[in-house]
Amino acid sequence: MFARSAARQLSSVRQFSSSAARNTNVTVLGAGGGIGQPLSLLLKLDPHVKRLNLYDIRGAPGVAADVSHIDSASEVKGFEADQLEAALEGAEVIVVPAGVPRKPGMSRDDLFSTNASVIRDLATAAARVAPKANICIITNPVNSMVPIASRVYEKAGVYDPKRIFGVSTLDVVRATRFLAGIVGQDPANTPVTVVGGHSGETIVPLFSQQAAAAGITGEAYKKLVHRVQFGGDEVVQAKAGAGSATLSMAYAGATFANALFRGLAGEKGVITPSYVRSPLFESEGIDFFASNIELGPNGVEKIHSLGELTAEEQEYLKAAKDGLKKNIQKGFAFLE
Numbered sequence: 001m002f003a004r005s006a007a008r009q010l011s012s013v014r015q016f017s018s019s020a021a022r023n024t025n026v027t028v029l030g031a032g033g034g035i036g037q038p039l040s041l042l043l044k045l046d047p048h049v050k051r052l053n054l055y056d057i058r059g060a061p062g063v064a065a066d067v068s069h070i071d072s073a074s075e076v077k078g079f080e081a082d083q084l085e086a087a088l089e090g091a092e093v094i095v096v097p098a099g100v101p102r103k104p105g106m107s108r109d110d111l112f113s114t115n116a117s118v119i120r121d122l123a124t125a126a127a128r129v130a131p132k133a134n135i136c137i138i139t140n141p142v143n144s145m146v147p148i149a150s151r152v153y154e155k156a157g158v159y160d161p162k163r164i165f166g167v168s169t170l171d172v173v174r175a176t177r178f179l180a181g182i183v184g185q186d187p188a189n190t191p192v193t194v195v196g197g198h199s200g201e202t203i204v205p206l207f208s209q210q211a212a213a214a215g216i217t218g219e220a221y222k223k224l225v226h227r228v229q230f231g232g233d234e235v236v237q238a239k240a241g242a243g244s245a246t247l248s249m250a251y252a253g254a255t256f257a258n259a260l261f262r263g264l265a266g267e268k269g270v271i272t273p274s275y276v277r278s279p280l281f282e283s284e285g286i287d288f289f290a291s292n293i294e295l296g297p298n299g300v301e302k303i304h305s306l307g308e309l310t311a312e313e314q315e316y317l318k319a320a321k322d323g324l325k326k327n328i329q330k331g332f333a334f335l336e
């Protein structure tokens with residue numbers, strides 16, 4: 001079930017299906033950055049997008065002028081630093097890659113103090129101008145930024161937990177690609193569900209639920225899980241101070257946005273992992289958790305349980321929960 005829908009989801013951006021209704025107003029916050037620019041390009045190509053507003057504290061009008069010449073039907077507009085509210089006017093989907101990225105030697109949590117205030121301020125404006133929009137948070141540490149945005153909406157009296165998403169799609173993309181490389185298959189046939197959160201040990205790929213991974217055991221399995229959990233570090237190290245994943249993240253962000261657009265448009269069975277307000281481990285003090293969610297006209301339509309896990313996956317899950325609890329508490333504490 002998941003395998004089919006995830007394969008469809010992952011291939012949908014590549015195919016740029018032309019049958020979709022062009023009906024979604026999208027705003028990108030942080031559109032001038034390493035992720036924001038290629039993400040804006042991919043959103044310009046998405047047939048669901050009607051209007052694409054690009055905002056950043058620097059450079060968004062230039063990116064917008066450039067992207068707007070592409071001959072797809074959506075209308076693109078750029079906004080200056082002091083035009084945040086205008087950029088958010090009428091938004092139905094807001095995608096947020098605003099904030100600083102890592103340098104070698106840093107953890108995602110090291111970004112907290114800078115990015116927490118960026119997310120607080122952007123969420124405050126979004127809650128005021130476009131309170132019913134679906135907001136997709138890419139900014140790290142995602143595990144803490146989603147609780148911060150949620151609390152901002154709560155305080156503004158407009159909190160709808162079905163409309164706030166932490167984008168963990170890059171973990172799905174990596175797990176799927178790395179597995180495909182090992183088993184020599186097309187990644188379209190090896191989609192992997194990844195649950196938990198988006199940093200190190202909070203990332204839990206469920207390879208036991210993908211038949212193609214059946215032969216990967218012992219040290220090879222541990223190595224594969226480690227590569228998924230720390231794939232971000234590989235890119236940070238290779239970029240040697242010039243930032244973290246931008247192109248694969250833009251692809252992942254556009255893929256998630258496309259799934260959301262399809263769900264909002266009423267397509268059935270659009271299922272993909274995302275880090276959302278979740279009842280799965282609420283009783284253990286973990287209010288947010290990434291698992292497969294079904295997307296629909298109201299955002300999150302259904303949160304799927306994890307399904308059967310192996311003993312090894314249970315161990316990884318335990319470590320993930322410990323990490324998540326701290327990350328979530330830290331997010332909430334920022335606004336107290």
Ligand SMILES: NC(=O)C1=CN([C@@H]2O[C@H](COP(=O)(O)OP(=O)(O)OC[C@H]3O[C@@H](n4cnc5c(N)ncnc54)[C@H](O)[C@@H]3O)[C@@H](O)[C@H]2O)C=CC1
Nearest residue numbers: 030032033034035056057098099100101138139140170249
């Ligand atoms: N969720 C995920 O899987 C991933 C998340 N990330 C995170 O995405 C974020 C952005 O990464 P990059 O694009 O590489 O960084 P970047 O530095 O290239 O771009 C960030 C952009 O945000 C803008 N910005 C900063 N404060 C802003 C504000 N208050 N309002 C609007 N724009 C603002 C900057 O001007 C800049 O253009 C980082 O926090 C990074 O860690 C990166 C990769 C994967």
Ligand SMILES: O=C([O-])CC(=O)C(=O)O
Nearest residue numbers: 102140170232233244245
């Ligand atoms: O590693 C980072 O800092 C960026 C990120 O979240 C990723 O690539 O998964």
